[in-house]
Amino acid sequence: MSDAVTAPKGASSVGPVAQVEERGLQGMVTLRADLSEPALAGAVKAATGCALPETRQILYNGDRAVAWMSPDELLLLVPYVDTVDVVAALEAALAGVHHLAVDVSDARASFAISGPGAREVLARLCPVDLSPVAFGPGEIRRTRLAQVPAAFWTDEAGRFTLVCFRSVARYAFDALVGAASGDKVGYFQES
Amino acid sequence: MSMRLEQGGRLINREKPLGFVFDSNRLKGFEGDTLASALLGAGKMLVNRSYKYHRPRGIVASGPEEPNALVGLGQGAWFEPDQRATTTELFDGLTAMPQNAWPSLGFDVMAVNGWMSKFMPAGFYYKTFIWPRAFWKHVYEPVIREAAASGRPPQEPDADKYEHFYAFVDVLVVGGGIAGLQAALTAGKSGARVLLMEQTAHWGGRAPVDGAEIDGKPADDWIAETLAALEAMENVTLRNRTMGAGVFDHGYALGYERVADHTPGDGRVRHRLWRIRAKQIVTATGAIERPLSFAGNDVPGVMLASAMRDYVVNYGVAPGRKVVVVTNNDDAYRTVLALIDAGLEVPVVVDARERSDGPLASEAMRRGVAVECGAAIMKVKGKKRVEGVMLCRGNGTGGAGAPVECDAVAMSGGWSPVVHLWSHCGGKLKWSEENAHFYPDPSRAPTGAQGEAFVRTAGIASGAMGTGSVLKDAAAAGAAASRSAGFKARAAAAKAADAEEWPMKPVWVMPEQALPELRSKMFLDFQNDVKVADIQLAVQEGYESVELTKRYTTLGMANDQGKLSNINGLAILADSLGAEIPQVGTTTFRPPYQPISFGSIAGEARGEIFQPLRRTPMHDWHEHNGVAWEPVGHWRRPYCYPKPGEDHEAAVAREVLATRNSLGLLDASTLGKLVVKGPDAGRFLDMLYTNKMSTLKPGKCRYGLMCNENGFLSDDGVVARLDEDTFLCHTTSGGADRIHGWMEDWLQCEWWDWKVYVANVTEQWGQIAVVGPNARKLLEKLGGMDVSKEALPFMGWVEGELDGITVRIFRISFSGELSYELAVPAGEAMALWSKLLVAGREWSITPYGTEALHIMRAEKGFIMIGDETDGTVIPQDLGLGWAISKKKDDYLGKRAQERSHMVSPDRWKLVGLETLDGSVLPDGAYAVGKGVNGNGQRNTIGRVTSTYMSPTLGKGIAMGLVHHGPDRMGEVIKFVATDESVIEAKIVSPVFYDPDGEKQDV
Helix, strand or coil: CCCCCCCCCCCEEECCCCEEEECCCCEEEEEEECCCCHHHHHHHHHHHCCCCCCCCEEEEECCEEEEEEECCEEEEEECHHHHHHHHHHHHHHCCCCCEEEEECHHHEEEEEEECCCHHHHHHCCCCCCCCCCCCCCCEEEEEEECCEEEEEEECCCCCEEEEEEHHHHHHHHHHHHHHHCCCCCCCCCCC | CCEECCCCCCCCEEEEEEEEEECCEEEEEEECCEHHHHHHHCCCCEEEECCCCCCEEECCCCCCCCCCCEEEECCHHHCEEEEEHHHCECCCCEEEEECCCCCCCCCCHHHHHHHCHHHCCCCHHHHHCCCCHHHHHHHHHHHHHHHCCCCCCCCCCCCCCEEEEEEEEEEEEECCEHHHHHHHHHHHHCCCCEEEECCCCCCECCCCCCCCEECCEEHHHHHHHHHHHHHCCCCEEEECCEEEEEEEHHHEEEEEEECCCCCCCCCCCCEEEEEEEEEEEEECCCEEECCCCCECCCCCCEEEHHHHHHHHHHHCEECCCEEEEEECCCCHHHHHHHHHHCCCECCCEEECCCCCCCHHHHHHHHCCCCEEECEEEEEEECCCCCCEEEEEECCCCCCCCEEEECCEEEEECCEEECCHHHHHCCCCEEEECCCCEEEECHHHCCECCCCCECEEECHHHHCCCCHHHHHHHHHHHHHHHHHHCCCCCCCCCCCCCCCCCCCCCCCCCCCCCCCHHHHCCCEEECCCCEEHHHHHHHHHCCCCCHHHHHHHHCCCCCCCCCCCCHHHHHHHHHHHHCCCHHHHCCCCCCCCCCCCCHHHHHCCCCHHHCCCCECCCCHHHHHHCCCEEEEECCEEEEEECCCCCCCHHHHHHHHHHHHHHCCEEEECCCCEEEEEECCCHHHHHHHHECCCCCCCCCCEEEEEEEECCCCCEEEEEEEEEEECCEEEEEECCCCHHHHHHHHHHHHHHHCCCCCCEEEECHHHEEEEEEECCCHHHHHHHHCCCCCCCCCCCCCEEEEEEECCEEEEEECCCCCCCCEEEEEEEHHHHHHHHHHHHHHHHHHCCEECCHHHHHHHHHHCCCCCCCCCCCCCCCHHHHCCHHHCCCCCCCCCCCCHHHCCCCCCCCCEEEEEEEECCCCCCCCCCEEEEEEECCCCCEEEEEEEEEEEEECCCCEEEEEEEEECHHHHCCCEEEEECCCCCEEEEEEECCCCCCCCCCCCCC
């Protein structure tokens, strides 16, 4: 394998109350199947070490995670270099079960938004209740970032990870940086 | 003359003078002033000329209802027209221009319209300027634009920043007067997440000006304590300078925060648009005082009584020294008392009621003010400012009148609750006979998804008129909203008394029997110059509907949307129709409550991120290599790569010839790529495509057509079978998302029991077409895969590693040349592109753009979705019958294609076209036949769908749809260009180049 690159490669910006940085290569696998299929939990566990997520939930295990995307779709996060093997393993584990496992690592861009203003950055662009009570670790939200589709989640440190399509990575980065350059709105209670 | 008083002004800081410029005059105001109060304080009574008659106009109101005092604010990139002086906070260095005063405020040539007014009646735009038509563009429009100049558009891009902010709350309270504060306090105590918005910089509304007492304290104290209590609540957010702009379905509301209008240039965003989802909305939006209709009620110096009291109490500003107060209710006596307290003179109160000895009137009389009951102002004397009034009996026609000297008039026609936000989403109104106003009908509230009320009103916005009633109503609204949002709430209100007031008397015309001469000087709508006589004329001419009367007379249109004029206007309309006011009803209240800036609506969407730009993995390379871009949906694709000194046409020709003769390279990454997998995938694709896909063997590709249910061609592309269960469907660049949605639609809604999953992997793969006679040599040079004719025949695909990069190679051709399309994970696409460029140098490898692609496909007679199709074309029209399976029972569009019109031999069909002189046919040109149609137009027999100069063939080539086209090979038909010149073209085969396909299959 040659050196794969992300878009926009290594971009970052430090604003007064939030930082935005491109996260580098992230393995991602879309898995579509009947989520109640008995073989599924085992296959996901083997791939990520995680159980099946509930609606709008994301579960972590070290550098792996699994997120609920829709009633018949999961997103598996794995190290980029492992993606091909993970897809193959899923296909083997789900042989005979109607499913679709496909590598979408290169179709996406991902960003980290951190700092005390991170929630406000996203609340400027996404129609999501970003108050700490409504949106905390373990939650994933598929939504709209200004004019493009996106999904994001947060961790215990208040750092947000956002994924969008690769072709609009520059747009998403510019929109995030613009939002991060704004003044504090002061709407969310300090968390 | 208006002036600053020695004393008073609870909102201004006399220690902090501020300089500003109005109409080129350098003036002084104080911190805390609005532009309006500063202008009045500086003696500027005349602020504008009226829209139609160019009458001198002064400041009438103190808030958002102000119709006259609109200014152009700022300069250059910070200029904005139509800014209301009454809602503009003064700052040092503010620059404002009156915007309807050509050539100047003092001397106005258009004031001639005043004595021309009898020739400019209601609907005069409709009546006067209908004919002759040519005059519209060249005479009427320029003259009207000059004469009726409102704000001038800014000439430079807006230098400010704007943003959106999404907020989710349990209870949104709009309005920070005492009702809003009480409602928010009640809701806040329940634990609900509360957002309280106030449009001005100050909390408490008009209660302090009106001298209210709450919980035994002056209103100001109660407001300060309540604010402190709210600020201490973690679940409550307070936002001043934030207007509730609109209420929409599902608890969606807009808040318009003017973050930095009063601190320009401090680097903050200027406006923030709050996009709010609220479980419950409480509108505590107060009320607006109505003017009275008497002759000359628009002369500068005539002002709403409450506004005059605001200016005196809040800003220490008076519009005159001798003020006649005219009223039909008790509230105006508060203005009388405020004026006397400020040391001003009130020569007489003109009270339309037969008796006036309520507590407020009695207090005024006790302090020596004369009250004339049953009286009216016959007319105001003075042109650019009030010089006096003539009084008469209220129930008469006017008569001679008795003069009273004064320099200002305060008028009060009663109060109308601000019902706009309540009404935006369907809240209904009731008519109060007692107060002569519309107020919200709580039994017909705006309702949410479950049919439950989601908007409530609080305080005077509900029609509660006394301080005590306001607070009780607000506490009840706050509690009810909290409960509906799922909280336990107690409706405990602060204690206050309702001041004793005598009933008001509806007065719509003053005097009641005024003759036409007076009625034609009684202004209803100051902003649009609509008079009582105009409404009466409209009724005479047959107008009955309030909505139509609004458009015909312009009553209640434009910037202020009739905040002062609506009720008075429709009362006149009702009277003229002999109907009751509630039967006539109101016009529709539409958001926003007041105009909001375009910048706030656009938010972040400007400049580079006005729209998302989709970039392929090779985007930056294209940019660095002289690309000329073409927008394709949100993508940018290279149109061509002109070299220095080369125009686009030359570049395209070079790219085509280089590809045909040696080697070309195309970034095809935008191509749509959908993975379709499952036991029923073949069956599914057999339904979606017109041809049979289920028989395709793994490792092979097949071109397919997709139609919609009406049989029309919708998309096309190559399908590759990846394995027994899995297909990869290529779509057009613009069609990927649409076809993905189309597939999901059928799978989710119609064939939900079919076992098929679809994923859109368009962006997972970069796609590079390596095209031309040397294409194979290039791939063989890179090495790692066998791409020979035997190992990878035409319409086959293989997977492997090309010089260390994982690829899928599809042996497909859209150019007619030997061609390989390389799909590569997007992260490695640029690396592969670079390798191909370097290795291809020996064959002069030439990147080509979409225009070369189009030309090469047209030379081959390949159709392009969007060129040969337009939503009315079926595959059979395009000679694509070979791609329609005869063996299948069904496919989407099959039945539609059997309809009589679809099988008609008269459908226009695809042919090639060659001009006799080798020139290029104009795109979209029609071929003309014999005779004319019912509209006298030439009959048409065909049209051009694609047309190019072919560098390969050295002549113009085209495709078109022609009546009986394929049966007319060799015939010459006539096309008409837009300059009406006629171009002759011969009907030929659409395949101009390599008809036997020998070049692509080598």
